[in-house]
Amino acid sequence: MYKVAFxxxxxxxxxxxxxxxxxxxxIEEKYGFSFELNELPIGGNAIDSFGDPLPxxxxxxxKNSDAVFLIAVGGPKWDNNPPNLRPEAGLxxxxxxxxxxxxxxxxxxxxxxxxLSCLKCExxxxxxxxxxxxxxxxGLYFGEPRGIYTQPDGSKVAINTMSxxxxxxxxxxxxxxxxxxxxxxxxxxxxxxNVLENSRLWREVVENLSKSYPEIKLNHLYVDNAALQMIYDxxxxxxxxxxxxxGDILSDEAAALVxxxxxxxxxxxxxxxxxxxxxxxxxxxxxxxxxIANPIATIFSIALMLRLSFERNDxxxxxxxxxxxxxxxxxxxxxxxxxNTIGTREFANEVLKNL
Amino acid sequence: MYKVAFxxxxxxxxxxxxxxxxxxxxIEEKYGFSFELNELPIGGNAIDSFGDPLPxxxxxxxKNSDAVFLIAVGGPKWDNNPPNLRPEAGLxxxxxxxxxxxxxxxxxxxxxxxxLSCLKCExxxxxxxxxxxxxxxxGLYFGEPRGIYTQPDGSKVAINTMSxxxxxxxxxxxxxxxxxxxxxxxxxxxxxxNVLENSRLWREVVENLSKSYPEIKLNHLYVDNAALQMIYDxxxxxxxxxxxxxGDILSDEAAALVxxxxxxxxxxxxxxxxxxxxxxxxxxxxxxxxxIANPIATIFSIALMLRLSFERNDxxxxxxxxxxxxxxxxxxxxxxxxxNTIGTREFANEVLKNL
Ligand SMILES: CC(C)[C@H](C(=O)O)[C@@H](O)C(=O)O
Ligand SMILES: CC(C)[C@H](C(=O)O)[C@@H](O)C(=O)O
Numbered sequence: 001m002y003k004v005a006f007x008x009x010x011x012x013x014x015x016x017x018x019x020x021x022x023x024x025x026x027i028e029e030k031y032g033f034s035f036e037l038n039e040l041p042i043g044g045n046a047i048d049s050f051g052d053p054l055p056x057x058x059x060x061x062x063k064n065s066d067a068v069f070l071i072a073v074g075g076p077k078w079d080n081n082p083p084n085l086r087p088e089a090g091l092x093x094x095x096x097x098x099x100x101x102x103x104x105x106x107x108x109x110x111x112x113x114x115x116l117s118c119l120k121c122e123x124x125x126x127x128x129x130x131x132x133x134x135x136x137x138x139g140l141y142f143g144e145p146r147g148i149y150t151q152p153d154g155s156k157v158a159i160n161t162m163s164x165x166x167x168x169x170x171x172x173x174x175x176x177x178x179x180x181x182x183x184x185x186x187x188x189x190x191x192x193x194n195v196l197e198n199s200r201l202w203r204e205v206v207e208n209l210s211k212s213y214p215e216i217k218l219n220h221l222y223v224d225n226a227a228l229q230m231i232y233d234x235x236x237x238x239x240x241x242x243x244x245x246x247g248d249i250l251s252d253e254a255a256a257l258v259x260x261x262x263x264x265x266x267x268x269x270x271x272x273x274x275x276x277x278x279x280x281x282x283x284x285x286x287x288x289x290x291x292i293a294n295p296i297a298t299i300f301s302i303a304l305m306l307r308l309s310f311e312r313n314d315x316x317x318x319x320x321x322x323x324x325x326x327x328x329x330x331x332x333x334x335x336x337x338x339x340n341t342i343g344t345r346e347f348a349n350e351v352l353k354n355l
Numbered sequence: 356m357y358k359v360a361f362x363x364x365x366x367x368x369x370x371x372x373x374x375x376x377x378x379x380x381x382i383e384e385k386y387g388f389s390f391e392l393n394e395l396p397i398g399g400n401a402i403d404s405f406g407d408p409l410p411x412x413x414x415x416x417x418k419n420s421d422a423v424f425l426i427a428v429g430g431p432k433w434d435n436n437p438p439n440l441r442p443e444a445g446l447x448x449x450x451x452x453x454x455x456x457x458x459x460x461x462x463x464x465x466x467x468x469x470x471l472s473c474l475k476c477e478x479x480x481x482x483x484x485x486x487x488x489x490x491x492x493x494g495l496y497f498g499e500p501r502g503i504y505t506q507p508d509g510s511k512v513a514i515n516t517m518s519x520x521x522x523x524x525x526x527x528x529x530x531x532x533x534x535x536x537x538x539x540x541x542x543x544x545x546x547x548x549n550v551l552e553n554s555r556l557w558r559e560v561v562e563n564l565s566k567s568y569p570e571i572k573l574n575h576l577y578v579d580n581a582a583l584q585m586i587y588d589x590x591x592x593x594x595x596x597x598x599x600x601x602g603d604i605l606s607d608e609a610a611a612l613v614x615x616x617x618x619x620x621x622x623x624x625x626x627x628x629x630x631x632x633x634x635x636x637x638x639x640x641x642x643x644x645x646x647i648a649n650p651i652a653t654i655f656s657i658a659l660m661l662r663l664s665f666e667r668n669d670x671x672x673x674x675x676x677x678x679x680x681x682x683x684x685x686x687x688x689x690x691x692x693x694x695n696t697i698g699t700r701e702f703a704n705e706v707l708k709n710l
Binding site for chain 2: 117146155157158159160161162163165167195196223224229246248251261
């Protein structure tokens with residue numbers, strides 16, 4: 001039986017925890033396929049209980065699991081903590097320690113939800129279907145040296161280092177080429193090669209790799225232009241590959257096109273399991289405990305886990321279709337602005353009924 | 356008489372050159388206010404003629420002028436040149452040498468052009484009026500060390516350095532607070548303080564400075580969230596301050612909200628004159644020489660120069676109003692998708708007639 005390190009985290013993480021549990025049970029009942037949820041603390045609640053956003057024992061348990069499922073971390077309570085005692089520090093350390101260098105963010109807009117998009121309908125009326133791959137273990141997030149230094153005159157200087165190795169870029173980009181081969185064979189690599197050496201190396205490695213994929217239409221875009229094109233004409237994109245910080249910014253921008261962060265799942269994969277699954281949304285403290293959080297991102301993240309860690313694409317597809325069927329009936333959580341608004345648990349139950 | 360270093364540059368820079376000249380003449384005739392345009396090479400044409408995107412003599416002339424007016428640089432011809440022989444290198448060196456650390460990008464959408472915006476009309480039907488201030492002389496663009504290094508095993512590592520001094524952040528942010536005081540007193544500082552030391556220093560300096568501006572409503576946003584909010588609800592913003600690369604990305608994203616890069620001017624100012632003026636659009640090689648480029652960004656940049664370098668806010672306002680009057684008659688260049696499409700020269704003439 002597969003073992004999942006289950007990290008509900010803070011805020012609505014606690015509301016959505018129950019959703020994961022009922023889906024686990026239903027999948028066992030319906031498909032005879034079973035995984036164990038080993039609940040562990042991370043983020044704010046781990047700081048409160050253990051003085052550490054990712055206690056060593058939790059990390060050890062994660063590493064010994066078949067997959068890691070995290071919901072969300074953070075909240076105002078810990079916002080003024082020193083950097084290493086903030087919830088995000090636990091998340092970043094987890095990503096780095098699991099060496100999950102490829103963060104997969106599918107940006108899909110169901111045809112039943114086009115009213116949500118901030119874009120004019122002409123642009124999105126066929127829906128949206130993009131996948132952003134974001135490198136997750138190098139770049140400005142982790143580069144050394146880093147720090148804030150006081151100068152002799154009392155002024156301060158801050159330093160961060162953006163650093164990439166050709167080895168990581170290559171194995172990351174390869175996932176992008178492979179994914180594009182299984183989709184529309186259209187790959188966009190986003191960089192800032194007119195300014196940054198990091199981006200020049202990035203482009204060189206991606207160009208070299210493209211020789212092994214003659215069928216792929218490869219396009220390079222500067223990140224500023226990508227931010228603009230994402231709004232002008234998002235459907236020009238199929239698969240996008242980019243470095244850590246650019247991916248952070250562009251994937252949130254793309255999420256805005258969809259109209260609700262509550263819809264978007266993510267998977268982070270590496271050379272070896274366990275892989276990490278998380279909904280893209282945050283811990284949303286202001287709506288926590290109210291049974292109104294949208295469970296779709298969590299359900300889609302379960303689907304990604306079934307597909308990528310447990311080779312059960314069949315169940316993954318069933319889950320995705322069940323969500324689509326519920327949306328067709330024009331019910332949804334408040335953020336979806338449907339004809340009928342229902343709560344987190346009620347929506348999850350509707351999906352289960354359609355499974 | 357004021358002396359302007361005039362750098363038309365490449366591509367449509369050559370089409371728009373004539374527009375600047377006729378406006379200069381008209382302003383002299385109508386207001387008795389005169390400035391001299393000292394035309395100089397930069398970018399691709401400077402590489403072709405002098406093997407240098409910013410020849411030392413050109414830089415010297417710029418420094419000895421009252422203002423620098425640049426239109427656009429770049430084109431496919433020079434895209435595969437080595438980094439220091441690319442048109443952008445000339446632009447970056449110019450910004451750094453003039454020490455114009457504050458890039459001002461007004462994002463304005465006329466009520467006659469709301470059909471252009473990619474956003475749904477409910478969001479933008481009152482138009483848009485945001486100013487993005489982007490720091491222009493530090494950060495990843497200029498930080499050292501930088502380079503691409505080959506490792507003993509043949510793999511490569513790229514390094515860039517993001518670096519900010521509290522001195523620069525403070526004098527830059529001060530311009531933001533002052534500008535917000537003259538507008539809606541609403542200032543948003545964009546950073547990534549949950550990850551980067553640069554952003555923590557940034558936030559600390561901005562927080563300290565805010566004590567001198569008790570009337571200003573200051574808000575901090577993470578850059579990923581800012582990219583999302585810019586689409587959800589752009590009118591929540593009044594003045595935005597941010598570092599170099601974040602400003603590059605967010606201002607292009609904001610430009611997409613307006614629907615045409617051809618509308619947006621910019622000014623870059625520092626402790627001392629000369630200041631630098633440039634339309635935000637690029638050299639658009641594919642439409643160069645066809646008399647179809649939109650001259651509005653150039654006309655608005657002339658207005659900014661009159662306002663900020665020559666203290667002639669009266670003429671600046673007249674220019675801006677004249678553009679608005681022409682748009683009211685529903686004519687515009689092709690990119691504006693108006694009832695009647697006219698060429699670059701013809702549009703410029705219409706504006707002159709309304710002056
Ligand atoms: C919480 C934060 C550190 C994180 C990031 O920047 O990676 C988040 O924005 C994300 O995208 O998962
Ligand atoms: C051409 C490029 C170097 C430049 C920049 O990144 O600053 C451009 O994108 C801009 O915004 O003016």
